[in-house]
Each structure stands twice: as C-alpha cells, then as structure tokens.
Amino acid sequence: MTNLEFNKLSTFILTNYGIKLPLTKKTMLEGRLQKRLRALKFVSFKEYCDYVFSAEGQQMEIMHMIDVVTTNKTDFFREAVHFDFLSNNILPKYCNSNFSSKPFKIWSAGCATGEEPYTLAMVLSEFSEKYAAFDFHIFATDISSRALNAAVTAVYTKEKVSPVPLSLKKKYLLKSKDEEKKTVRIIPGLRTKVNFKRFNFLDSHQTFTQNFDVIFCRNVLIYFDRPTQEKVILSLCSKLEPGGYLFLGHSESISNMNLPLVQIQPTTFKKI
Numbered sequence: 001m002t003n004l005e006f007n008k009l010s011t012f013i014l015t016n017y018g019i020k021l022p023l024t025k026k027t028m029l030e031g032r033l034q035k036r037l038r039a040l041k042f043v044s045f046k047e048y049c050d051y052v053f054s055a056e057g058q059q060m061e062i063m064h065m066i067d068v069v070t071t072n073k074t075d076f077f078r079e080a081v082h083f084d085f086l087s088n089n090i091l092p093k094y095c096n097s098n099f100s101s102k103p104f105k106i107w108s109a110g111c112a113t114g115e116e117p118y119t120l121a122m123v124l125s126e127f128s129e130k131y132a133a134f135d136f137h138i139f140a141t142d143i144s145s146r147a148l149n150a151a152v153t154a155v156y157t158k159e160k161v162s163p164v165p166l167s168l169k170k171k172y173l174l175k176s177k178d179e180e181k182k183t184v185r186i187i188p189g190l191r192t193k194v195n196f197k198r199f200n201f202l203d204s205h206q207t208f209t210q211n212f213d214v215i216f217c218r219n220v221l222i223y224f225d226r227p228t229q230e231k232v233i234l235s236l237c238s239k240l241e242p243g244g245y246l247f248l249g250h251s252e253s254i255s256n257m258n259l260p261l262v263q264i265q266p267t268t269f270k271k272i
Contacts, residue, residue, distance in 0.1 A: 001030045001045040008049060009065075017066060017143060018202045018228040032068040036061070067146040071223075074112040076119050077163045079218065082247045083123050085268060090214065090245055091124075095131045104136040107212045109236065110220035111140035111196070114151025114186075115160070120216070121190045122168050139208070141199030148196050154186035201232045211241045218267075219249035230257045237261065240271045 006029065010021040021029060033048065040061075042048050051057040052065060077083060094104060104124070108117040117140035124136045142148050161173060161184055173184040201220075215236050221229045236246060237260050248254065248267045261269040 001026065001033075005045050005049050009052070012052075013066070013069060014225075016202060017200060018224045018232070019069060020223065020225050020228075021069075029069070033065070036064055036068060039064075063145050067144050070142075070144045070147070073219070074115045075163055076115045076161055078116065078119075079250055079267075082216070082218075082268065083119060085265065086120075086214065086245075087123055087127060091127050091134075094213065095134055104134065105210065105212045105214075106136065106138050107208075107215045107217075107239065108138060108140040109199070109201075109215055109217040111142050111147075111151060112144070113147045114140065114154060114194075114196075115156075116140075116216060116218070117151070117194045117196075118154065118172075118186050118190065119164075121186075121193045122164070122172050125172070125190065125193070126168070136193065138194045139212070140194050140196050142196075143198065143200055145198055148198055152196050154191050155183050156185075158182050158184060201235065202228070208239055211239050212244060213241050214245045214247070215240055216247045218247060219252070221248065221252045229254070230259075233257065233259055233261075237271060242271055244271045245269065246271070 003023070003026075006021075006023065006026045009029065010025075013019050013021060030045070033045070037043075037045070037048055040048070040051065042051070052061050091104070106117075106120055106124070108120060111117050117138050120138055124138070128134045128136070140151065142151070155176075161169065164173070169184075172187050172190050174187055176183045176185070217232075217236055221232065224232060233246075233254055240246060245264070246261060246269045248269070250267055252267065254261070254269070259269075260272050262272050264270050
C-alpha cells in the first residue's frame with residue numbers, strides 16, 4: 001500500500017466514521033485489508049482503492065472495510081464499578097422517585113459483540129426481581145455489522161463468560177448440547193430485552209426518536225480525534241433524559257469540553 005493509497009482510505013474513514021488512522025497505523029490497515037483483497041480476488045491495493053471509491057464499491061464494500069478496521073474488544077462485566085453504581089444508586093433512586101410505568105431505557109453505544117448489553121440485561125433483570133413494576137429495554141448499536149451479527153447470535157465461549165458470577169451463569173446462560181464446542185448462549189428471555197442496530201455516530205440521518213435514562217459509551221471515544229469526541233458526546237447528551245447518566249471508558253476524558261454534564265464519579269456523568 002502506497003502512502004497515497006493509505007491517505008485516501010484513512011481520510012475517507014476519518015471523514016465518514018470519525019476513526020483516526022495516523023500513518024503509524026499503515027501496517028495494521030494493510031494487514032487487516034488483506035482478507036478483503038483475497039475475498040475480492042484483487043492483487044494490489046490500487047485495485048482495492050479503485051473499487052472502494054467506485055459506485056459499486058461504495059454500495060457493496062464500505063461495510064466490509066469498516067468491519068475489518070474496527071476493533072471489537074469487550075468483556076462481560078468490564079469496568080464492573082459502573083454496573084455496581086447502576087444497581088446501587090441509579091436504579092433505586094429511579095424506582096423511589098414515583099417513576100412512571102414506562103420502561104427504563106439504556107443505550108449501549110458501541111456494543112461490539114454484545115457482552116456489554118447482555119451484562120446490562122443481567123443486572124437489570126436481577127434488579128427487576130426486587131421491584132415488580134420495573135421494566136426495561138436496552139438498545140445496542142455498533143458500526144460493525146460483523147460484531148452485531150455475533151451479538152444477535154449471542155453465543156460465547158466458556159472462557160469469554162468467565163467474568164460472569166456463577167449464580168448469573170446458572171440463570172442466564174445455556175450450555176451447548178455439543179460438549180466439544182464448550183460454548184454457551186444467552187437465554188431467549190434476556191435476548192428479547194436487547195434491540196441491536198447498526199449505527200454510525202457521524203451519520204446525521206441516523207437518530208433515535210426517544211431519549212434514554214442511561215447511556216453507556218465506553219472505550220469508543222479513543223478512536224476519535226478531539227473535535228469528533230466533543231461532537232459525539234454532545235449528540236449523546238441530546239438523547240439523554242434530564243438527570244440521565246452517561247458512562248465512559250476508564251481511559252477517556254471530556255475535560256475542557258463544553259457539555260451539559262456534571263461528573264459524579266470517575267467516568268460517570270449526570271446530565272444537568
């Protein structure tokens with residue numbers, strides 16, 4: 001891949017998806033796109049670039065390119081302090097403040113292969129056993145179609161679900177009948193509480209008609225430059241209910257941004 005080809009692709013990805021790819025990522029991009037070259041039977045990156053920017057490529061290839069560019073690193077109960085705060089602080093206050101009969105709504109923005117929204121579903125299901133009138137819906141989005149397909153399937157290796165407490169494994173996970181596979185699947189009752197959708201933060205035509213009580217957007221901002229980060233967070237704030245909560249990843253900061261948020265604890269913010 002020439003520097004010119006890399007710059008053309010990286011500029012397109014940054015402009016349309018907000019993902020920054022400095023020149024130091026050139027080798028990484030080459031390696032990840034090799035599988036696309038093989039799938040399309042191209043022998044050079046020039047052929048691939050010409051195809052990507054053709055009318056057919058814009059329709060057929062962009063989704064595949066973004067799938068291989070994005071990193072879908074996630075775990076069950078990752079950064080567990082957030083789920084503790086949700087269970088011990090947000091949900092009790094919500095139920096004790098004469099909440100209406102409408103469902104509690106959470107958006108898992110950047111859900112990758114589904115571990116985060118299914119963790120949320122377990123936490124909320126456990127809480128609902130204490131409050132009979134409590135109901136919830138989880139909306140989970142990601143830019144990667146490949147990741148979303150895995151999330152909808154909801155099949156994970158036993159190693160992947162190791163962070164899930166044993167009591168929750170027994171309630172919410174089904175073992176594969178094929179012992180050799182060593183996989184589990186999220187139970188149907190939990191899967192129906194999560195609605196998955198492909199979503200691009202920078203696509204102004206994509207939006208939700210409803211607001212959310214809580215938004216998890218963790219370890220997503222790290223892929224954006226600072227102006228894009230602020231734009232994304234402002235967009236998320238516009239979809240938060242007044243008094244709603246936003247959770248970010250442990251390495252992410254929104255300091256010096258002009259946002260309608262007050263920090264409650266590290267990486268936990270409340271809309272004002």
